[in-house]
Amino acid sequence: MFDPRSILLVIDRTKSNGRELLKGISSYGRVVKNLRFKIIDAEIATELKEHAFIKYVSQEAKGVSGIIMVESVYIDSLPDFGVPTILASASRGFAKGDYLIQVNNQMVAREAVKHLVSYGHSYFGYVGLQDFDWCNARFEHFKQIVENQCKGLRSFFYEPPGKYTMKEPFRAGMEKWLDSIPKPIGIFACSDFCGKHVIEACKRLDIKVPDEVSVLGVDNDDLICNFTTPTLSSINLKTRDCGFEAAKLLVKLMDGEKCPPATLHVEPGRISVRQSTDFIAVRDQSVAKALRFIRDNVMLPIQTEDVCDEVCCSRQFLYNKFKRHLKCSVHDYIRRCRIRKICELLIETNMTISEIAYKMHFPDPDHVSRYFKKQKGISPTQYRRDLRTERTG
Known part of the structure; x- marks a missing residue:
């Protein structure tokens, strides 16, 4: 039986991009009344032979009024179901169709x-x-x-x-x-x-x-x-944003609106900096040793003198080296690393400002707030609120 507000989603929920796409689609589903979703995990295509997968999807597609399908290894073998369909790139090739999702x-x-x-x-x-x-x-x-x-x-x-x-x-x-x-x-x-x-x-x-x-x-x-x-x-x-826009476009098509062919682009967002890139590449051994010491002790209130003691050199010697290779002083670099660490804790954890102050050896929460605002122009609380709003759309 045909359901004018039913949408079939063939999306892999085991991968983060699939989950984010579904969150965007779900967000649009809360805006529009009476949308109903059926979900098939695209991951099952790796478990089924081609004919079995096609039979399964064909069965589930009966009665729906729209389809969003992502990354099935058999996407090019599926029949035309006669309803508005939005496709994303297949596992190895690029999907072909009038309405597509592609990463930029x-x-x-x-x-x-x-x-x-x-x-x-x-x-x-x-x-x-x-x-x-x-x-x-x-x-x-x-x-x-x-x-x-x-x-x-x-x-x-x-x-x-x-x-x-x-x-x-x-x-x-x-x-x-x-x-x-x-x-x-x-x-x-x-x-x-x-x-x-x-x-x-x-x-x-x-x-x-x-x-x-x-x-x-x-x-x-x-x-x-x-x-x-x-x-x-x-x-x-920004897969979640694209999921929202894909659902919005699909509903227009389901309602009979004439829409020109379109490709919805998934744009890159911010970079989550973790340990695998958090080190400046430099060949000078004194500077490299100083950078490792700062990185390994970023939670502590280290000073320029502590870094000089570790590297066994004078303050002026290390200052000149940092200026030549990094275009900043040792003190400025320490502050930059501490601020980046605070940003990471604000975004990736639910620690309070008091807990961050304690963990990073600041005297009190007000001190860490002033330190952060002086460098970023906004309070730690506002920074966390802005970034989390961006992430949740």
């Missing part, structure tokens, strides 16, 4: 380069999956952006793992590649999952992350990023 890979690559450059990198690497169009597109944009401002771009592509592990030949290949590339280097991984594999390979080779190899992922899947050691920096994607 050019802007994602631009944000990756900007981030790695800001940490002093002039050597760049890219790690991606073989035979995936979206991954190749991300690489081509990354390559185009960096080729005029770096000393060389190295890349490594591997076959997607089975369930959760890399195949041995590719694991050995990645290790050989990581051992051969110049360091320090900033590596852009096509996804958080790839970034995790890079960090694990570095640990097996005793390559220091982020001191020798910085790693940046995409998707900001906190279940991957926060359970990788060291934790993985990642580019957020």
